[in-house]
Amino acid sequence: MSRIVHLNGAYLPEQDAKVSIFDRGYVFADGVYEVTAVIDGKLVDFEPHVQRLERSLRELAMAWPCSKDELREVHQELARRNNVTEGVVYMQVTRGVAERDFAFPKDVPSTLMAFTQHKSLLDSPHAANGVKVISVPDIRWKRRDIKSIALLPQCIGKQQAAEAGAFEGWMVEDGLVTEGTSSTAYIVRDGRVITRPLSQAILPGVTRKSLIRLATEERVVVEERPFTLEEAYAADEAFLTSASTFVMPIVAIDGRAIGSGKPGPVATSLRKIYLDAARS
Ligand code: PLP
Numbered sequence: 001m002s003r004i005v006h007l008n009g010a011y012l013p014e015q016d017a018k019v020s021i022f023d024r025g026y027v028f029a030d031g032v033y034e035v036t037a038v039i040d041g042k043l044v045d046f047e048p049h050v051q052r053l054e055r056s057l058r059e060l061a062m063a064w065p066c067s068k069d070e071l072r073e074v075h076q077e078l079a080r081r082n083n084v085t086e087g088v089v090y091m092q093v094t095r096g097v098a099e100r101d102f103a104f105p106k107d108v109p110s111t112l113m114a115f116t117q118h119k120s121l122l123d124s125p126h127a128a129n130g131v132k133v134i135s136v137p138d139i140r141w142k143r144r145d146i147k148s149i150a151l152l153p154q155c156i157g158k159q160q161a162a163e164a165g166a167f168e169g170w171m172v173e174d175g176l177v178t179e180g181t182s183s184t185a186y187i188v189r190d191g192r193v194i195t196r197p198l199s200q201a202i203l204p205g206v207t208r209k210s211l212i213r214l215a216t217e218e219r220v221v222v223e224e225r226p227f228t229l230e231e232a233y234a235a236d237e238a239f240l241t242s243a244s245t246f247v248m249p250i251v252a253i254d255g256r257a258i259g260s261g262k263p264g265p266v267a268t269s270l271r272k273i274y275l276d277a278a279r280s
Contacts, residue, residue, distance in 0.1 A: 025094025130251030237264030
């Protein structure tokens with residue numbers, strides 16, 4: 001059965017949703033996106049996703065395609081129409097259809113597209129067993145704080161990880177881990193969680209934001225500072241976060257076992273804390 005997707009105010013069977021070849025998303029990757037998890041049929045952390053979208057649009061001087069309330073309605077309606085009780089809603093805004101010219105066109109409506117994916121997020125064997133990551137060079141642009149749809153460097157990193165039998169690539173720049181190709185990176189040392197501070201070098205993860213708040217409430221110390229790959233190899237634990245993986249324990253980096261080589265107690269407990277809060 002075909003999905004119902006959303007395009008510029010209309011709900012359509014996926015095969016009927018058509019975008020012009022002149023849309024700047026297609027020609028220049030001139031667009032931004034968000035991925036929101038759905039658990040128990042409800043959106044997780046939707047408000048901070050909207051806030052980050054607002055920021056991405058502002059930084060690129062791109063027009064809102066609809067109101068924030070309408071955007072929430074689109075997400076809820078797509079989950080409902082596609083019977084998604086567990087999965088994700090993907091949405092993107094592109095600058096719209098214009099004659100090909102590098103400079104931004106004037107008075108062009110932006111394009112809103114959104115679709116759902118059914119995914120088993122909660123009972124993940126990855127979460128139970130932990131995942132492997134490899135390091136890859138960070139070859140991205142310098143405005144990684146904007147959630148741009150231009151993801152080729154991350155696709156290359158993820159492909160390298162897949163070919164190495166790993167779940168994720170941790171991108172490294174000047175010896176320091178920036179983040180995963182589609183996730184935020186953390187290590188644990190002596191019970192303290194260490195993650196890179198926000199800057200233009202990384203995406204401000206929505207899951208990161210919630211997790212830091214929840215961890216602090218539980219009196220887990222979170223140190224926001226850069227860490228090296230060497231430090232990660234020697235860490236007691238490592239884990240990653242993203243909207244669709246929540247908190248995912250890491251058991252090996254570049255083939256070296258981290259800690260006991262099993263999901264660590266801090267990552268395991270933070271996953272539970274995050275999921276309890278998301279479902280409450
Ligand atoms: N960092 C990058 C580069 C990402 O692409 C993502 C998610 O796609 C994240 C971090 C995690 O962000 P979030 O927790 O908002 O999903």
